[in-house]
Amino acid sequence: MITALSDVLIIGAGPVGLFSIFTCGMQKLHCQVVDALEMIGGQCTALYPEKPIYDIPAYPKITAAHLIEQLHQQIQPFKPIFHLGQQVQELTRHGSYWQAVTSKNVKIQAKTVIIAAGVGAFGPNRPPLPDITSYEGKSVFYHVQQPQQFLGATIAIAGGGDSALDWTINLSPIAKKIYLIHRRSKFRAAPASLEQLDDLVRKGKVELVVPYQLQKLQGAGGQLQSVFVEDMDGNTRHLPAQILLAFFGLSSQLGPIADWGLSLHQHHIQVNPQNCSTNQQGIYAVGDIAAYPGKLKLILSGFSEAASAAHAIRQYLHPDEAVHFEYSTTSGVQPLS
Ligand SMILES: Cc1cc2nc3c(=O)[nH]c(=O)nc-3n(C[C@H](O)[C@H](O)[C@H](O)COP(=O)(O)OP(=O)(O)OC[C@H]3O[C@@H](n4cnc5c(N)ncnc54)[C@H](O)[C@@H]3O)c2cc1C
Structure with missing residues (x-):
């Protein structure tokens, strides 16, 4: 154009x-x-x-x-x-x-x-994952513009700051389930957000995946099927998420x-x-x-x-x-x- x-x-x-x-x-x-x-x-x-x-x-x-x-x-x-x-x-x-x-x-x-x-x-600071660019804009996002596009989805959210927590809380009413991945057990966020997060975890809407970090993505044609995470000892977990939201700052x-x-x-x-x-x-x-x-x-x-x-x-x-x-x-x- x-x-x-x-x-x-x-x-x-x-x-x-x-x-x-x-x-x-x-x-x-x-x-x-x-x-x-x-x-x-x-x-x-x-x-x-x-x-x-x-x-x-x-x-x-x-x-x-x-x-x-x-x-x-x-x-x-x-x-x-x-x-x-x-x-x-x-x-x-x-x-x-x-x-x-x-x-x-x-x-x-x-x-x-x-x-x-x-x-x-x-x-955005991109997580260093092979092929991540092929998923960007389709099933991997660094900011949320239209929350409704995630209606009914299983979402993996990565990050430990305000953005990660705010979107975990904001998307929880419309997502099927949210995995919140952070490499530490503690989050850096406002006390009110931490309280809301505890509540969502108790209700089973959010599962904390800590201390883990992103390891690799699996999917086809830009559509994510699974997110793999790894802890400090090299133990891996497979999360059946169709969407990854990564909030690692700018x-x-x-x-x-x-x-x-x-x-x-x-x-x-x-x-x-x-x-x-x-x-x-x-x-x-x-x-x-x-x-x-x-x-x-x-x-x-x-x-x-x-x-x-x-x-x-x-x-x-x-x-x-x-x-x-x-x-x-x-x-x-x-x-x-
Ligand atoms: C925490 C913090 C507190 C601050 N407090 C104050 C304060 O109290 N008072 C004060 O006067 N100043 C303050 N500042 C500084 C102030 O924010 C900056 O001076 C101001 O933002 C500069 O404005 P700018 O428009 O020149 O650049 P920026 O605000 O940096 O905007 C530049 C924009 O250009 C875009 N851009 C760059 N290259 C390209 C490209 N090739 N193509 C397309 N887009 C591009 C960037 O994405 C960015 O959005 C503070 C800064 C910080 C970080």
Whole structure:
């Protein structure tokens, strides 16, 4: 699939990528946005949604999840097009525009690019099992989008933290049975979740498989039939599960960004602090990934960089236009069609 040509492609839908949609929208620039995660919000959503942030101007205290909700609401007039759950793997210049190719083979064309990739693309920590990729998306999952798809299934859930426990509890009313696999006997989760888990174990809805870890998968055509687990002494058990949900956290990697001809220093993109431009014409970088002398890795610094980049992009795309600085109180918010 090839998308229509946009003014700006934003790589990364973290807080700074989201605010870049706003600053570009105020400059009447249409944006498409890609993120490796299935959800928007970057580190705020993936790493600390319930934590309060105290240094967002005008919010004495706001949870990371609420900040992302507010940013999402603020960008609605500008109708951004999101491409979630896919990593930008290639970025190449084609005459007057850039073309990004994602891991889902979507080709996105844009006149300019803002890289707001934070600490790199987030992805799940995969358990090191042979052939696991052939089951992914069919019977092995690292996050749950539609719980109802697991109605009546026997599910193996692996992991010892909040996600593993939360989904064990949430899926127990609709699953036939849940095996909860953890390499230790103790779980790292909220006391209330541990109480609910004890209750489900007593009722026979959940069976604890501890201390065990995943050993191998068995099935055909991407459909799991059994999960094998092993304890520290090499004793194995066979669990007749059709679904495996593995919750071993997220990891991030700069990945393909390193191959796009950008000037990098210690995994960060060097930018001109005046306008966040990089050494590649038409590519800008903002937020945690952007580096310049005196850089503070804070959300509010990223917001300011997003404003600078959007103004610079307006001038780059419309060089004959008189530079016209306007407050939002004067311009208002003009929705894009
Ligand atoms: C526990 C914790 C607490 C924090 N508390 C504060 C605080 O109190 N105040 C504060 O200001 N900051 C805080 N921070 C830091 C703040 O979260 C970051 O500065 C902020 O998230 C950076 O935003 P970003 O949009 O630049 O990048 P990120 O939030 O990292 O988002 C980048 C996004 O880009 C995506 N991406 C990367 N590469 C690709 C690719 N090739 N293709 C597709 N997608 C890609 C990633 O999947 C990710 O979703 C905290 C961080 C942590 C971990």
